[in-house]
Structure formats: C-alpha cells, structure tokens
Amino acid sequence: MTDSLRFELVSPEHLLMDASVHMVVVPGSEGDFGVMAHHAPVMSTIRPGIIDVYQTDGGEIDRIYVAGGFAEVTPEGLVILAEQALFLKDLDRGDVEQKIADLKEDIEDVENDDDRVRLVAELAQFSAILSAMN
C-alpha cells in the first residue's frame, strides 16, 4: 500500500483543489519544505512562490503559483490557505510577458502614488511567475 497525502488548496473564493497526492513542496516563509503522508503537524506561513504537487512518486508535477498564505499540516493532510493561486499550466508564457510589458508601461504613466504601489506589487508577482516558468 502506498500512502497518499490529502491535499487541499483553498482560496477565499473557491476550493481550488482537493486531491490525494504523493508529495507537495511548499514555499514556507522560512524555507521550502516537502510534505508527504504522515508528516508531523506543522503550521507555517507561505511566501509568494511556487507549490510543486507530485501526483505520484517521480510522476507528473503540477506547479501552482501562490501569492502568500498559510499551510497547515494535520494528521489528515495538508491544507493551504492562499490569497491567490494560479496554475502555471493554465498560463501562457506570451501572455505573462505581455502583461509584464503592459504593467511597466502603466507604471511610467501613472500619476497617483497609491496606484503606482499597487502596480509595482502586481509587476513583482508576474515577474515571479515568469521566473518560475523558466
């Protein structure tokens, strides 16, 4: 019997994923950590980064970008509370690059300081996604 880990990914708007997987690598705020079945209970904050979900041992990897959140490992499984999550396979490289270019332009034009801060934060996010794709 191969043990599998129950993995749930929840955003405030949806339950994004609820599956049995082999292992999940979580970008914790104090370093990445892998979670497999029977992991000791841990609670950790997450920094913006990529979650790697291994469906099977050595099998396919789902990569999900999260913009910060929390991970909770209980005896039942792993729950990740993420503010925002994007499946990398749903994203097109061209689109991301285009978005980054658009944002850079917007930042140059913007007058209001609040807007600028928001745009810069958005740009940082997309740059992180792009670097994860490489």
Next chain:
Amino acid sequence: MPSLKDLKIRINSVKSTQKITKAMKMVAASKLRRAQEAAEAARPYAERMERVLSGLASNVGVNAGAPPLLAGTGRDDVHLIVVATSERGLCGGFNTSIVKAARVRIEALLKEGKTVKILCIGKKGLALLRRDYRSMILDTFDMSHAKRLAFGDVAPIAERLLSMFEDGELDVCTLFYARFQSALTQVVTGQQLIPASITDDAGVEQAGPDLKGAAYEYEPGEEEILKALLPRNIAVQVFRALLENAASEQGARMTAMDNATRNAGDMIDRLTLTYNRSRQAAITKELIEIISGAEAL
C-alpha cells in the same frame, strides 16, 4: 367615478408594472443562484481559517502579550459600526432591517456614552443612516463596480479597518449584515470583528480531538503566525459577510418582486371588474335612454 378610458389606461399601466416586477423576480432568481454558489464556494476557506485561528488562540490564550486584534485594546470607548447594505433598492425590507439593527446598537452605545463611528458599505445604507447620524459617518465604500465580488474588492475595506485600529481610532468594531438562510429568510447579524470573536469551543470541537493541544510545530513562532493571520481574518470575515449579503439581497428581492407581481395581478383583477361593471352600466343607461325616448313618442 373614473371614466372607462381612465380605467383602461390604469389597467394597462398596472400590467406593464407587473411585467417589470416579474422580469425582476426572474433576474433576481438567477442572480441568487450565482450569489449562493459564490457564498458556498467561499465557505471552506473561512471555515478552515476559523479552525486554525481558534486552535492557535486557545494555545496562545488571551493574555497581556496576545496581539491586540485578538485581545482588544483594553478599552471600550470608541465603537465602529460597519453597515453592509446593497447598492440597489427594490429588495423589500432588506436594507431597512439591517439599518434598523445597526440603529438599535448605535442608540444603545450612545446611551452608554460611547463614541460611535460609522462606515457604510453600499449606498442604500448610507441614504438611510445619513439623516440621523450624518456627523458620525466616516466614509462609504461603493461596491457597485464589482459585478462579481472578488477577494481583492474587500481589501481596501479591511485595510481601512486595520489602519484605523492601529492608529487607535477604534476599540471595538462590529459588522452588520444579513446572513443568508433561504430565499425567504435572511438573518440580520451583528458580528464583532475587532477584537476577534473566536468561538473556541465550536471550532475546536469540529476539528476533532487531535487539534486540541496538538503538538503543532509552528514556523515561524505561534505569535508571528497569529499576528499574520488576524489581519487576514478580518478581510476574510468581511468578504464572507459581503457574499452572504449579496445572496440575501437577491433572495429578498426575489421575494419582494414575487409579492409585487401577485399584488399587481390582484389589482388588475379588481380594476377589470370595475371596468366591466362600468361598461355594462353605461350600456344599460344608453338602452334605458333609447327605450324611454321611444316610449315618450
């Protein structure tokens, strides 16, 4: 006695009103379904957040060192009342009942000599509160731009609450909204946001015995996590309240429009009866005139 033409015009106008209310009812019904789905989709996150928080809170305990968002400022002088209402009217007693609940609380607080501040979400509540409490209303958040409420839309509200709290501008914050129960019933709820009201019994029991005093490892420390979690919890609670509110609004509108459609139907029946009666009366009168004219000859 209105003339036949007047009656006809009136019947036609009620008929077109009925068409409108019927259409609004159907629109509300389909929107309700979507709003309900959104509210249900948001539930897992809020539930897990609550579970994690209550677990943490019971571990850390409410002591002097606990974060102020959990333990409060130790004072109870300045109350902020956040009133979440709809952006549109024609939804029965929805807005009025929320505002009424908020008003009762405001009056009670004022009587105790507390300072009350008001934040409105949605312009319908503002219109109702403005008359009596103009000087207390700090700001209004207009949510009409958001067709489908996203988590990002509530961020400004949460930020405002937190910055006010940090600046010492409020001690207790309560949010008023209508919790969705069914299309027919919405429960007006006053929920305390700051300090966080954590029902540690319910949360821990739900989570099962293994969470209670579980040997969790915290990364970074418990306090840091709690500090990061509490502000987020506010945003989540506001978000959930607004989703519930949206569903409640559509439910209330659906019921109100259903009633309006039925009333219009009754009115048409009554008017048609009057119309037919006066038509017959007019015919009879004319006949009598002709006959009595003929007899006189």
